[in-house]
Amino acid sequence: xxxxxxxxxxxxxxxxxxxxxxxxxxxxxxxxxxxxxxxxxxxxxxxxxxxxxxxxxxxxxxxxxxxxxxxxxxxxxxxxxxxxxxxxxxxxxxxxxxxxxxxxxxxxxxxxxxxxxxxxxxxxxxxxxxxxxxx
Numbered sequence: 658x659x660x661x662x663x664x665x666x667x668x669x670x671x672x673x674x675x676x677x678x679x680x681x682x683x684x685x686x687x688x689x690x691x692x693x694x695x696x697x698x699x700x701x702x703x704x705x706x707x708x709x710x711x712x713x714x715x716x717x718x719x720x721x722x723x724x725x726x727x728x729x730x731x732x733x734x735x736x737x738x739x740x741x742x743x744x745x746x747x748x749x750x751x752x753x754x755x756x757x758x759x760x761x762x763x764x765x766x767x768x769x770x771x772x773x774x775x776x777x778x779x780x781x782x783x784x785x786x787x788x789x790x791x792x
Contacts, residue, residue, distance in 0.1 A: 661739040662692060664785040666774040669727035672696075676764055677730050680773065683746060683760065689736035693790060696730050703788060720769055731789045740782065743775045 665684075667677050681691070699707075704724040711717055734743060748755030752765020752772075765771050776782035 658737050660735060660737060661779070661782075662733055662735045662786075663739040663743050663776045663782050664789065665732050665734060665743060665776075666789070667730040667732075668770065668772055668774065669723060669729060670767070670770045671764075671772045672728050672730060674764070676772065679764075680760055681730075681732070684734055684743070687736070687742065687746065689734040689739065689743070692733040692735050694730065694732040695790075696728050697789075698728050699724050701725050707785070707788060716769060723770055733786065733790070740776055740778065744777065747773050747775055 667680055671677055671680060681694075685691070701721060704721045705712075708717065708720055708724070711720065714720075736742065746760060748759025748761035748765070750761075750771060751768060752761040753768070755762035755765060757763060760773055761771050776785055
C-alpha cells in the first residue's frame with residue numbers, strides 16, 4: 658500500500674454551482690483523508706505561476722480570469738495511490754470527453770471551466786502545496 662498526498666482545487670465554477678460538498682463527499686467515500694482544507698481567492702500572480710505551463714495557449718488569459726474570478730476550495734488529500742486515484746476520479750481535462758461517473762463527466766459543462774484541478778505527480782504536489790498553503 659502506497660500512501661500519498663495530493664492537492665486538489667475546487668475551481669470557481671464548483672463553488673458557484675454549490676458542488677463543493679458533493680465533490681468532497683466522493684473523496685471521503687473513496688476513503689481519502691482530508692489533511693488540510695481552506696477556501697481562498699487566488700491572486701493573479703499565483704494563478705499565472707500555477708498555469709505557467711500553458712502561457713502560450715490562446716486561452717491563457719481567459720483561464721487566469723476564470724481562476725481569479727471567484728473563491729476556490731483547496732485541499733490536501735491523503736490515501737492509497739492518491740495522485741493517480743484522484744485523477745481517475747476527476748476524469749479527462751475536457752468534460753466532454755470524460756466518462757460518466759467521473760467528477761467532470763457528471764458535472765462538467767465547459768471546455769476549461771472544468772470544476773477541479775489535482776496534482777499530476779509528486780513533484781507537482783510538492784510545488785502546489787508550497788504555492789497554496791505557504792509552507
